Amino acid sequence: MIKNIVFDIGNVLLKFDYHPYVKELLKDDETIEHVNNAIWMTGYWNDLDKGMNTDLIFQKMLDAEPEYEDEIRLVFDNVGQCIKKEDYAIPWIKDLKKRGYRVLFLSNYAEHTMKANHLPLDFLAYMDGGVFSCNEGIVKPDHRIYQILLDRFGLVPEECVFLDDSKANVIAAKAMGMNAIHFEGYEKAKQELEELLLFL
Numbered sequence: 001m002i003k004n005i006v007f008d009i010g011n012v013l014l015k016f017d018y019h020p021y022v023k024e025l026l027k028d029d030e031t032i033e034h035v036n037n038a039i040w041m042t043g044y045w046n047d048l049d050k051g052m053n054t055d056l057i058f059q060k061m062l063d064a065e066p067e068y069e070d071e072i073r074l075v076f077d078n079v080g081q082c083i084k085k086e087d088y089a090i091p092w093i094k095d096l097k098k099r100g101y102r103v104l105f106l107s108n109y110a111e112h113t114m115k116a117n118h119l120p121l122d123f124l125a126y127m128d129g130g131v132f133s134c135n136e137g138i139v140k141p142d143h144r145i146y147q148i149l150l151d152r153f154g155l156v157p158e159e160c161v162f163l164d165d166s167k168a169n170v171i172a173a174k175a176m177g178m179n180a181i182h183f184e185g186y187e188k189a190k191q192e193l194e195e196l197l198l199f200l
Contacts, residue, residue, distance in 0.1 A: 002179065002200050004155055005096050005193070006130070008140075008164035009107035012183045013089040014120050016113075021082035022075055031071055038065035038072050048110035051134035080117025088186050089123045097126065101197075105130030106149050106162065108139045129153060140164070141172035150176070161196055163189055 010016040018040065026032050038061045039045060047057050058076060062069050096103050105124070109132045114121065124130075131149045138145040150157060157177030164170050165183045173180040179196055183189045 001159060002101070002161055002197055003159040004102045004104060004153075004161070006104045006106050006149065006160055006162045006173075006178070007093075007127075008162075008166070008169065008183065009105055009109060009121075011165040012163055012189075013086055013093075013105075013123060015084040015086060016082060018075075018079070018082050021079075025075060025078070026071055031068060034065045034068045035071045035075055038062070038068065039075060045110070046108075046139060048112055049108040049133045049139050051111065051137050054110075054112050076112075078116070079113065083113065083117045083120050085120035085123065086186065090126055092186075092190070093123055093126045097128075102153075103127050104149070104153060104155075105132075106140065106145065107131070108133040110134050140166070140169040143172055143176060146173060146176045146178070161193060163193065 007013055018036070022032055022036060026035060042061065042064050044057050044061050044064070047060075048054065061072055061076065065072060093103050103126070105127060107130065111134045129152075131145060131152065133139040133145060136145055136148055138148070140146070149155065150160075158179070160178045162170070162173040162178045162180040163183045164173070164180070167182055170180040170182045179200065181189055181192045181196070
């Protein structure tokens with residue numbers, strides 16, 4: 001029997017799409033390529049999700065593309081502009097809660113991202129808690145962060161459904177014994193979730 005619904009946050013309950021944001025800020029395609037490389041393609045953003053020191057990681061981004069320091073700083077400092085809460089987030093959570101399910105989150109998320117724009121995270125007030133990677137020093141799909149969630153909230157894996165937009169993270173959840181849905185859009189995921197809740 002399913003008792004717990006566990007959501008990823010980025011690109012599930014929030015839209016985090018840096019491509020149009022960077023394009024709007026910088027305009028020039030060559031500049032955009034270098035800035036995107038420094039911030040996202042190097043893997044340094046993943047280090048932020050692990051909770052590593054923001055100033056040190058930001059310096060590594062600058063070192064990766066030193067000719068674009070001003071542009072990298074502009075994009076990094078204003079990254080909150082590319083974070084938007086999905087309209088369905090709170091109603092979906094509230095509906096599941098009303099039906100008696102425990103609703104939690106397990107998210108790769110950086111402290112810098114929270115500080116850049118905390119307002120879209122207002123749905124957290126309706127949830128029963130969860131785990132942010134930056135507080136644990138571990139990111140999905142590392143199995144250890146799933147175990148932290150399970151242990152901290154006393155969850156039985158088979159009683160959980162996990163939703164994430166990353167296939168790798170879904171595979172890891174299933175390996176931990178959780179039911180899991182690859183999130184490819186709200187309507188499809190909601191239907192898949194309802195089918196699981198009906199039959200499990």
